[in-house]
Amino acid sequence: MSPTAIRYHRGMGRWEPNAQGRLVQAALLLYVERGFEQTTVAEIAKLAGLTERTFFRYFADKREVLFWGAGALQELLVSTVATAPESEAPIATIRSAIEAAGATFQERREGSLLRQSVISLNTELQERELIKLASLAGAMAQGLRQRGVPEPGASLSAEAGIAVLKIAFERWVNAMGEPDLPQLIRDTFDEFKAATSG
Amino acid sequence: MSPTAIRYHRGMGRWEPNAQGRLVQAALLLYVERGFEQTTVAEIAKLAGLTERTFFRYFADKREVLFWGAGALQELLVSTVATAPESEAPIATIRSAIEAAGATFQERREGSLLRQSVISLNTELQERELIKLASLAGAMAQGLRQRGVPEPGASLSAEAGIAVLKIAFERWVNAMGEPDLPQLIRDTFDEFKAATSG
DNA sequence: TATCCTGATGTCAGAGAATGACATCGCCCT
DNA sequence: AGGGCGATGTCATTCTCTGACATCAGGATA
Numbered sequence: 001m002s003p004t005a006i007r008y009h010r011g012m013g014r015w016e017p018n019a020q021g022r023l024v025q026a027a028l029l030l031y032v033e034r035g036f037e038q039t040t041v042a043e044i045a046k047l048a049g050l051t052e053r054t055f056f057r058y059f060a061d062k063r064e065v066l067f068w069g070a071g072a073l074q075e076l077l078v079s080t081v082a083t084a085p086e087s088e089a090p091i092a093t094i095r096s097a098i099e100a101a102g103a104t105f106q107e108r109r110e111g112s113l114l115r116q117s118v119i120s121l122n123t124e125l126q127e128r129e130l131i132k133l134a135s136l137a138g139a140m141a142q143g144l145r146q147r148g149v150p151e152p153g154a155s156l157s158a159e160a161g162i163a164v165l166k167i168a169f170e171r172w173v174n175a176m177g178e179p180d181l182p183q184l185i186r187d188t189f190d191e192f193k194a195a196t197s198g
Numbered sequence: 199m200s201p202t203a204i205r206y207h208r209g210m211g212r213w214e215p216n217a218q219g220r221l222v223q224a225a226l227l228l229y230v231e232r233g234f235e236q237t238t239v240a241e242i243a244k245l246a247g248l249t250e251r252t253f254f255r256y257f258a259d260k261r262e263v264l265f266w267g268a269g270a271l272q273e274l275l276v277s278t279v280a281t282a283p284e285s286e287a288p289i290a291t292i293r294s295a296i297e298a299a300g301a302t303f304q305e306r307r308e309g310s311l312l313r314q315s316v317i318s319l320n321t322e323l324q325e326r327e328l329i330k331l332a333s334l335a336g337a338m339a340q341g342l343r344q345r346g347v348p349e350p351g352a353s354l355s356a357e358a359g360i361a362v363l364k365i366a367f368e369r370w371v372n373a374m375g376e377p378d379l380p381q382l383i384r385d386t387f388d389e390f391k392a393a394t395s396g
Numbered sequence: 397t398a399t400c401c402t403g404a405t406g407t408c409a410g411a412g413a414a415t416g417a418c419a420t421c422g423c424c425c426t
Numbered sequence: 427a428g429g430g431c432g433a434t435g436t437c438a439t440t441c442t443c444t445g446a447c448a449t450c451a452g453g454a455t456a
Contacts, residue, residue: 014451015405040441051406056443069320089396126332127325135326152365153384153393159365160394163357167350188350195351196358198287223433238412249435254414350422 008028020058022048027065032114036122055122061130067114070132074139076100081143081160089148094140094161095189101165102181105172136161160196218256220246225263226363230312234260234320261326268330272337274298279341288347291361292338293387299363300379301371314371335360358394362386 018095026047030039040060045055059065081116088096105112119125137158144154168188172181214220225247228237239260243253257263278295286294303310317323334358342352366386371381 019404041442041443051316052442053407053444054405059403060443062442067304090396091396123329127329130328130332131321131325134324152369152389155365155387156361156390156393159361160358160390163354167353167357171350191350192354192358193394195354195393196289198289217433221400240412250413251415251436254433255434258414260413 006174016049019048019050019054023055023058024065024068026063028114028118031118036125049121056176066118066125067128070135073101073104074136076104077136077145081140082146084147086147090144090147090153090157091160093144093147094157095142095186096165098161098165098189099182099185102185103166105169113173115148116169119171131141132143133162133166159176160192163194214247214259217246217248217252221248221253221256222263222266225260226316229264230315234316234323261323263324264316264356265326265330270334271299272334273343274302275334275344276337276341279338282345284345288351288355289358291345292344292355293362293384295338296359296363296387297380297383300366300383303367304379311371314367318371330359331364339351358390364389 023044027039027044030044030047041055042052044065045052048055077097079102079109080100081093084093084096119129137155140161141151141155141158145151149157161168164185168181168185171188172179172184175184221242237260237335239253240250242263243250246253249330275295275298275373276297279291282291282294286331299357305385306329317327335353338356338359339349339353342355362383366379366383369386370377373382
């Protein structure tokens with residue numbers, strides 16, 4: 001089937017509303033159906049009823065559509081770190097933040113799994129994911145520093161948290177038994193402590 | 199100054215020898231002088247006395263030139279893991295491997311710093327670096343698994359090692375006092391343990 | 397109401413990355 | 427001498443991404 005343009009309302013204004021949302025929806029649909037590489041930006045734009053040029057006004061590149069939520073995730077992590085109890089150990093603060101992040105993935109379980117299935121099939125997308133994760137680690141480290149945690153402890157704690165998130169997420173995706181991601185994160189943190197304290 | 203083609207010997211065979219080496223040398227030169235983005239593959243190829251098409255026969259993309267040594271590094275890590283004492287704790291094995299990797303950077307100090315200065319100025323290159331590091335972690339984890347270390351401990355230990363490498367390397371690059379990288383890695387491992395055992 | 401302005405989108409042109417198909421031609425082997 | 431091989435060149439093409447400029451509905455303003 002060849003999908004026609006995605007429309008929402010009828011000509012309310014000069015253009016259909018929610019251009020960015022239509023682009024995201026169109027891109028995700030095509031990435032899932034044909035794969036990321038086999039999808040051109042022109043096709044995405046056409047499906048969204050827009051032009052290629054407009055796509056690049058909303059997204060820096062073809063990959064970025066899939067990482068639209070990264071900003072909100074970073075805010076969640078940073079605010080969780082910022083509002084943690086003063087007396088708490090840095091690694092415990094990071095643990096709380098990562099658990100909170102895990103909860104949001106759990107809430108959007110279907111979407112998260114779909115998105116990951118696309119990413120897992122393409123190296124370029126994995127690269128983008130890794131740099132987003134590194135950015136998250138950097139933001140959490142900065143949050144810790146603002147709370148007086150010195151380097152390199154701040155960065156090391158943040159990196160540890162991201163490592164746990166990565167591996168817990170991977171377990172979550174591969175597990176058919178639908179475990180709870182926050183719980184998996186807690187378990188993985190414990191295993192991490194056991195594995196690295198040798 | 200506009201550099202002319204890089205030549206080695208005089209027409210020994212049909213072509214100048216060491217085409218790949220000339221490409222690496224030319225690319226590095228231009229990346230340092232003009233920056234990565236401002237350098238085109240056509241320019242690199244011309245400086246190496248070759249064509250654009252030949253560049254892409256040796257390197258999958260423009261970035262890959264800078265990660266030429268990753269294969270050897272991975273072999274070093276894997277073989278270090280493989281030959282570690284049987285009784286050793288997994289995290290200690292990883293620590294040894296990372297230290298060995300650090301030693302090779304220390305040996306090529308100038309080149310490592312130059313390379314990193316190029317990478318640090320460009321996001322695309324940082325993405326490639328991160329996925330290479332992830333690949334190293336994956337290889338080390340597999341090495342541990344072959345020694346009977348179960349998941350998720352194997353992956354967690356490997357990721358911890360890579361996190362330490364990243365941060366120790368960063369300290370090494372930013373430190374003007376020329377500290378010893380293997381020693382910095384040892385110190386960072388100790389700080390990591392302290393930071394994550396809270 | 398007439399006019400101006402703004403912002404979202406379209407149109408066009410172009411550089412540069414990357415890839416496939418095929419040509420070239422010294423060198424080595426027999 | 428002849429033939430095949432392998433490294434390189436040539437050519438054409440698709441696709442990503444960007445800059446410059448055009449368009450035009452709707453809101454603000456006089």
